[in-house]
Amino acid sequence: xxxxxxxxxxxxxxxxxxxxxxxxxxxxxxxxxxxxxxxxxxxxxxxxxxxxxxxxxxxxxxxxxxxxxxxxxxxxxxxxxxxxxxxxxxxxxxxxxxxxxxxxxxxxxxxxxxxxxxxxxxxxxxxxxxxxxxxxxxxxxxxxxxxxxxxxxxxxxxxxxxxxxxxxxxxxxxxxxxxxxxxxxxxxxxxxxxxxxxxxxxxxxxxxxxxxxxxxxxxxxxxxxxxxxxxxxxxxxxxxxxxxxxxxxxxxxxxxxxxxxxxxxxxxxxxxxxxxxxxxxxxxxxxxxxxxxxxxxxxxxxxxxxxxxxxxxxxxxxxxxxxxxxxxxxxxxxxxxx
Numbered sequence: 001x002x003x004x005x006x007x008x009x010x011x012x013x014x015x016x017x018x019x020x021x022x023x024x025x026x027x028x029x030x031x032x033x034x035x036x037x038x039x040x041x042x043x044x045x046x047x048x049x050x051x052x053x054x055x056x057x058x059x060x061x062x063x064x065x066x067x068x069x070x071x072x073x074x075x076x077x078x079x080x081x082x083x084x085x086x087x088x089x090x091x092x093x094x095x096x097x098x099x100x101x102x103x104x105x106x107x108x109x110x111x112x113x114x115x116x117x118x119x120x121x122x123x124x125x126x127x128x129x130x131x132x133x134x135x136x137x138x139x140x141x142x143x144x145x146x147x148x149x150x151x152x153x154x155x156x157x158x159x160x161x162x163x164x165x166x167x168x169x170x171x172x173x174x175x176x177x178x179x180x181x182x183x184x185x186x187x188x189x190x191x192x193x194x195x196x197x198x199x200x201x202x203x204x205x206x207x208x209x210x211x212x213x214x215x216x217x218x219x220x221x222x223x224x225x226x227x228x229x230x231x232x233x234x235x236x237x238x239x240x241x242x243x244x245x246x247x248x249x250x251x252x253x254x255x256x257x258x259x260x261x262x263x264x265x266x267x268x269x270x271x272x273x274x275x276x277x278x279x280x281x282x283x284x285x286x287x288x289x290x291x292x293x294x295x296x297x298x299x300x301x302x303x304x305x306x307x308x309x310x311x312x313x314x315x316x317x318x319x320x321x322x323x324x325x326x327x328x329x330x331x332x333x334x335x336x337x338x
Contacts, residue, residue: 001020001021001046001047002020002021002050003018003019003020003026003045003047003048003050004019004020004049004050004051004053004101004102004105005017005018005042005049005051005052005053005101005104006018006019006052006053006096006097006098006099006100006101006102006104007038007052007053007054007055007063007097007100008055008093008094008096008097008100009033009054009055009057009059009060009063010033010057010093011059012032012033013030013031013032013033014031014032014033014038014063015028015029015030015031015093015094015096016028016031016041016042016097017094017097017098017100018042018045018049018101019098019101019102019105020047021105023102025098026046027041028094028098030094033062033063035062035063035066035067038063038066038067039066039070039072042072050073051072051073051075051104052067052073052074052075053075053077053100053101053103053104053109054067054074054075054076054077055077055096055100056076056077056078056079056112057079060076061117061120064076065117068114074114075104075109075111076112076114077100077109077110077111077112078110078111078112080267080270081110082100082103082110084096084099113234113235115234116234119231119234122202122205122231123231125198125201125202126198126202126227126228126231127274128198129195129199129202130274132191132194132195132198133191133195135187135191136188136191136192136195137157139184139185139187139188139191140157140160140161140184140188142184143160143181143185143188144157144160146180146181146184147181150173150177151171151172151173160185160188161192163185165182165185168182168185202227203223203227206227206231209230211230211233211236211325212227212230214324214325214328214329214330215229215230215321215324215325217324217330217331218282218286218317218320218321218324218331219285219286219289219290219293219317219331219333220281220282220283220284220285220286220288220290220293220317221282221285221286221321222285225278225281225282228274228275229275229278229279229321230325232272232275232278233245233275233325236322236326237326239322241322242318242319242322242323243319245318245319245321245322246315246318246319246322247271248271248272248275249271249272249275249276249278249279249318250268250269250270250271250272250273250275250276251276251279251311251314251315251318252315254266254267254268254270275318279314279315279317279321280311280314282314282317283310283311283313283314283317284310286313286317287310287313290333292333292334292337293313293333293337296337297309297310297312297313300312300313316336316337317336319336320336
């Protein structure tokens with residue numbers, strides 16, 4: 001007998017429901033988030049488990065990796081695309097888990113991409129770098145604000161990065177104000193050290209990857225942006241075309257139309273926020289340093305706002321990067337921005 005399992009995953013427990021070929025419930029129980037307990041429960045069911053649908057929550061790594069290691073075929077559910085009937089009088093964890101198993105049995109379960117475990121660790125290390133960079137920026141802004149309040153002057157971020165405690169001692173500030181600045185400076189330097197270590201480790205892991213090397217040929221994309229795009233993209237084969245990749249990078253408008261008229265917008269945040277950031281950053285650098293792209297951008301600005309024009313450049317770069325990664329061919333600005 002073929003069985004289909006659905007797991008509604010929470011922070012400290014999981015609701016496991018197993019259905020048979022006739023959509024009858026053969027197992028339904030709330031279990032603690034213990035891999036051995038969940039695997040034992042699935043194996044205890046009389047029949048062959050054809051697949052396990054796991055809800056894509058913030059903590060799915062351990063469960064998906066563990067079930068795959070145990071030999072189960074795991075489907076990571078795209079929760080944003082799963083919608084139950086609005087007229088239901090009651091809904092809960094058990095009905096949610098059963099619904100996932102039901103959709104899996106019918107073969108219409110919306111699924112997401114399960115990033116390979118080892119590569120996922122490198123990608124998450126890059127995301128940790130991004131988190132630290134934001135915290136470093138917070139320290140720099142705090143220093144700038146304190147100076148503006150008490151001295152009426154400002155220092156650039158690059159100048160602050162080169163500061164030493166002696167530079168603060170020379171300022172006409174009270175001791176308490178100097179102490180506050182030194183605290184920000186000490187935290188910033190500590191974060192700098194960690195960011196540099198993470199960058200060295202990440203680049204050592206990806207420097208031989210073909211997609212990383214190919215992305216570095218794209219205008220506006222340097223080492224960090226190339227690493228970000230390569231790691232956040234994963235397997236380029238999971239995208240049917242350049243348009244799908246651009247949509248995943250949040251470079252495509254989200255709107256709903258009927259009879260040629262706009263009726264609303266969809267989920268504008270659907271996609272990868274890290275790719276969105278990377279392509280917007282790349283667009284700014286490309287406009288600054290590539291003459292061909294700059295001319296295209298200026299023509300676009302003549303008929304629209306600059307923010308719309310820069311998003312259009314980012315969209316073009318995203319589509320170009322799809323082909324660069326997939327085909328391994330160097331970037332051609334003339335062809336991409338013709």
